[in-house]
Amino acid sequence: MLGFRVIPCLDITNGRVVKGTNFIELKDAGNPIEIAQYYSKCGADEIVFLDITATFEERNTTISLINMTSEKVFIPLTVGGGVKTIMDIRNILNAGADKVSINSAAVYSPNIISKASNMFGKQCIVVAIDAKNIGKNKWNVFTHGGRVNTGIDAISWAKQVTELGAGEILLTSMDKDGTKCGYDVDLIKIISNSISIPVIASGGAGKLEHFLSAYNAGASAILIASLFHYKELTIKQVKAYLKCNNIPVRL
């Protein structure tokens, strides 16, 4: 059976992991390649690098980081953060990433999705949606880290990006992100039921039971950052828990 994916996310700036962890197995807690290798060994199904840098120079550092990572990590690698143009996407893929996650650029010029999808294949185009609840069963798409309300309905946006050729949606609840009080299950359910492509759930996980609710709501994968980062949970624990609850996972 197709496994429910557990995906660790690393925030990267200037080629380094933000707030480096202290896994005893690691020599250098801020080295993204080492951490990616470590997560891969621990059973991560994919790895996400989120580039939170702003400058052009730092962006080039990220490209060489992707190059070096792809020489040593043999599970799928997604790179996102600040992707604006087809050229950005090409550079990231050519460096050895398997997928590119597009956020704001997709909202402001949706045709980048269809262009990229036709050019590189839909399997490598992930559209990240940051959604905020604005009323009963109603969410809007936000950009710029949740600061800008685009006024776009998240459900219709999810349908639209699917039509345009996205291969996957990375769905983050701005309301739940960082709260550790659980996923926005209604959001996951409603989006997942509306589209035919996989949904990666993000935002709100704090304990094991939350992953079960994300799966039951229809998510195909979960993206986890700080819980793994600060060793509150391990990939093995998460997978063992899911397995215990009869959810298919790769062990």
Added chain:
Amino acid sequence: MKKIAIIDYGFGNIKSVLNALHYLNVQAFVINNCTSEILNFDGLILPGVGAFKPAIDFLHDQGFDKAILDYVNCGKMLYGICLGFQLLFDISYENGKHQGLGLIHGEVRQFIQKDNFLKVPHMGWNNISIINQNLYTRSMFNNILNEESFYFVHSYYAVPYNVSQVSSVCTFGIQFCSSISYKNIWGSQFHPEKSGEKGLQILRNFIDEVNINK
């Protein structure tokens, strides 16, 4: 030392396969035209990026289709990955109807999506059941346990007419062929270069076959 060539159709990322082969200490090269005589290589990989039609058009235009046929007839090892696997077949129904290389009899069909429950592409790790415990299957899955998981990402699946060429099957809504191994032709719908240690083991097995081959 034996040399392995990876055919670059001219679009998408083939670096992953190259990286994996380099990681396994193999001399691997990317080629994109027939002037690099593929008969000079001991192993050949058709990687898995892009859509069927542009890829097969590229192979035709560059004269690779005939060259691959000659190569295979020499008994040299060929491995098609994902799209490269689908290219081995007679016909694909991806965006129309297109002739493939015809090295393996069968066709490539689209997953039928009945509702939003079955999310296509079939993306992620899925376990495979090894079938046909013959010599070819055993060499492909040497040191791999049955029901091991591999990384898939595809919206189309291959249907070989000759079941004896199938080396593993996988289930996603329906049961489909996840790999073939027949004589010197290997193909897998999954990506060994993206399937962690188990995937690398399959590539090692391929390299072993290349090395023992004449």
